[in-house]
Amino acid sequence: MFISIWQYLYGRFFRFWMKWILRIITRKCELQRICEGFVGGERASKIENALTLSKNQVLQNATSVNHNKVEECVDDIMKEKNINPKKDRRFKMRMKTCLLQITGYKQLYLDVENVRKSPYDSNNQHHEELLMKLWSLLMPNEKLKARITKQWCDIGFQGDDPKTDFRGMGLLGLVNLVYFSENYTNEAHQVLSHSNHPTLGYFYAIVGINLTEMAYSLLKSNALKFHFYNSVPGSPTMEHFHQFYCYLFYEFDRFWFEEKPESIMYFNQYREKFLEKIKGLLLDYRVLLTLKL
Numbered sequence: 001m002f003i004s005i006w007q008y009l010y011g012r013f014f015r016f017w018m019k020w021i022l023r024i025i026t027r028k029c030e031l032q033r034i035c036e037g038f039v040g041g042e043r044a045s046k047i048e049n050a051l052t053l054s055k056n057q058v059l060q061n062a063t064s065v066n067h068n069k070v071e072e073c074v075d076d077i078m079k080e081k082n083i084n085p086k087k088d089r090r091f092k093m094r095m096k097t098c099l100l101q102i103t104g105y106k107q108l109y110l111d112v113e114n115v116r117k118s119p120y121d122s123n124n125q126h127h128e129e130l131l132m133k134l135w136s137l138l139m140p141n142e143k144l145k146a147r148i149t150k151q152w153c154d155i156g157f158q159g160d161d162p163k164t165d166f167r168g169m170g171l172l173g174l175v176n177l178v179y180f181s182e183n184y185t186n187e188a189h190q191v192l193s194h195s196n197h198p199t200l201g202y203f204y205a206i207v208g209i210n211l212t213e214m215a216y217s218l219l220k221s222n223a224l225k226f227h228f229y230n231s232v233p234g235s236p237t238m239e240h241f242h243q244f245y246c247y248l249f250y251e252f253d254r255f256w257f258e259e260k261p262e263s264i265m266y267f268n269q270y271r272e273k274f275l276e277k278i279k280g281l282l283l284d285y286r287v288l289l290t291l292k293l
Contacts, residue, residue, distance in 0.1 A: 028088070029081045035094040041229035042285040047098040056080060063102050067235060070099045097233060104235025105228055109219055111238055115175060116216060120166040130174050131162060137181035138192055138204075156195055156204030165209060172216065173209035179242040180208070180249055184291065187246075191253045200257055202264050211252060214275060215245045223282045230288045247291045248278070 028036070034046045051059045058080045065073045074095045077083075083091055121127050128147075135144055138155050145151060148160045157165050166173050181188040195204040218224050219241065227244065228236040255274050261267070281287055 029083065031077070031081060031095065032083060032088055032091055035091055035098075040286065041226040043094070044098045044101045044229040045225060045285060047095070048102045051102075062099060064106065065099065065103055067100070067103060067107065070096055070103065073099060100234045101229050101232065101236070104232070104237075105222075105225060108228075108236045108238070108241060112172065112216060112219060112241055115238075116170045116172040118171040120163045120171055120174060122161075122163050127171065127174070130171075130178055134174065134178050134181060137178070137185060138188060152205075155192065156202070156206055156208070158203065158206060162205065165206060169209055169212045169216065173212045176212045176215070176242060176245045177205060177208045180246045183242075184246055184250070184293075187250055187291070187293065191249060194253050194257060197257075200260060202256065202267065207252070207267075208249060210271065211248045212245060214271075214278075215241065215248055218278070218282070223279060226285050226287045227282060227289050230286065231290065243291070244289065247289050250291050251278075 030050050031047065034043060034050060038046055048063060051062050054060055058076050062073050062077060074092055077095065078085065078092065085092060120131075132144075135152075135155065142151075142154075150160055152160065152162050159165075162174075192204050194200075195202050195207070224244065228240060232240055252274055255277070256270065259270055259273070261270050278289075281289060
């Protein structure tokens, strides 16, 4: 209750007067002070917050502007806030970077969502080729005897036909698995080998799809903002999302073997524990979660 009252008073009264006083003292607007005083994820996050809380329509609309109009939007902001480009030469560049990161994150979510919403279709040649590619990357020395076969269980699917396991995350689950196997082949083979451990083993592909859901949920909840603001000096893309997924998969495998669960029946419990660990890391405005080999 107290926090809600404080947030209301701060947003309604104190913030305005604090900004006004600081502008008189520094002769710079809030956006200039943020761009000058902060870096990386902290800068982009504070800029996003300032724009969202602003009562100025031009500033409010800046967080949802099209990528192609970011530079034009920065010019509009400078006019609104009377920022002289000759006196503050770095503002435009810094502001443009922040807006690309902010709007790019929103676009990335839409791009990821579009792939997730695409169901796996066994009649789609591209989908089938991706699935075959996953097999050849993970099992280069063994050929599939048929399209529908128990062999799929060797790479962690639950049954004869992997398409049934992609229902939750659609094509996104498969795309993630292929990306990890193609770009980090040695690491993927290592994780696959670990998944076949006699006592600590798990279903490689099923866990991989589960981690796709984790990466997707973190993106959707905005928990990945600091990570992407720190790792991408511009608009994050699907490539950056796949890279984060690879980090999750590799780290989960390590986490699983460090924890040594009694059986796979405890998967959900340890998944949640791992998720809480990742969420904790993502709260740091300096966070940068990349696969370090």
